[in-house]
Amino acid sequence: MRIFARFLYALFAVGIFLMAFQFSIYQMREQYYEDIFGESLVDEDSDLPEFYYFYASFPDYHKSDPVIEIDQDGYQVRAYEIARIIEEEDEFLIEEYLFFIVYHEDVEQLSDVETIRLKNENLGDYFDVNLIRYQDLDILSSVNAESSMFLVNKEDIELVNNYDQLQLNDINNNSIVESALSLDDSDFTIKSKLLTFYDEHNEFPTHETIHLLGDTSIQPKEQVVTTNNYLVDEYIYIMGIIMGTYFLILIFSTYFIFFKKRKEKRKPYE
Numbered sequence: 001m002r003i004f005a006r007f008l009y010a011l012f013a014v015g016i017f018l019m020a021f022q023f024s025i026y027q028m029r030e031q032y033y034e035d036i037f038g039e040s041l042v043d044e045d046s047d048l049p050e051f052y053y054f055y056a057s058f059p060d061y062h063k064s065d066p067v068i069e070i071d072q073d074g075y076q077v078r079a080y081e082i083a084r085i086i087e088e089e090d091e092f093l094i095e096e097y098l099f100f101i102v103y104h105e106d107v108e109q110l111s112d113v114e115t116i117r118l119k120n121e122n123l124g125d126y127f128d129v130n131l132i133r134y135q136d137l138d139i140l141s142s143v144n145a146e147s148s149m150f151l152v153n154k155e156d157i158e159l160v161n162n163y164d165q166l167q168l169n170d171i172n173n174n175s176i177v178e179s180a181l182s183l184d185d186s187d188f189t190i191k192s193k194l195l196t197f198y199d200e201h202n203e204f205p206t207h208e209t210i211h212l213l214g215d216t217s218i219q220p221k222e223q224v225v226t227t228n229n230y231l232v233d234e235y236i237y238i239m240g241i242i243m244g245t246y247f248l249i250l251i252f253s254t255y256f257i258f259f260k261k262r263k264e265k266r267k268p269y270e
Helices: 002-037 190-201 233-269
Strands: 061-063 068-072 075-088 091-104 115-119 126-133 140-143 165-169 175-180 218-220
Touching: 002 233, 061 190, 068 175, 075 165, 075 175, 075 190, 091 126, 091 190
Parallel strands: none
Antiparallel strands: 061 075, 061 218, 068 075, 075 091, 091 140, 115 126, 115 165, 126 140, 165 175
16 A cells, blocks of 8 residues: 555656646746847847747748738738658658748737638638647748648649639638638749758758848848747746756655654664
């Protein structure tokens, strides 16, 4: 029975550890956003490209200029080209994606937006992009329901359908906003540039060699402003405080639950 109780205590301690770790990362991210962007996600005083702090966090290469840029009725819709390099043994594959963002200064206007629909005059030709709220912030981002990725694979979009309209739809597919759209295969340029670079240098560009790519708007994965997967060194002290508090509580609770009681029981025999 005593061994079982200790086993449960160990499981409980591990569970609290994971919760404290995740909470510390959340607090680091929240403090970062507050310090850098304050009340607005589109801080006009920031010298970063528009919404850069979101799409810069995705692997491996991206462009600072959006492929889709629509401003209508207060809604800001952006789509950014992302290129991922998949390496398998001595081979590699470059996959092309889009990352969608929908923003509105009035957060209430975002509550009814469920999907982005790309379509043309043929009612049967359309592609829907699911949207979710990004990390509890007042902004919507694309999500792949099957893979839970924020990125939308270019191959899934089927650009041969020549989509010329973009809609923001509610949960019943009723249009909230509709705008003209221009999107075709020529808008995707990162892959061809990466292949050319690899042929010339036998490697892919890094932050130090990205200028050799010939397009300064393309940024490699090393140039990261913020991300939900890696810690921001400047805010590591927050994790230190939270995890330090956890370990102090763990040490004291372990002592009083197991060791202090054992010592008291042995006291009459001393």
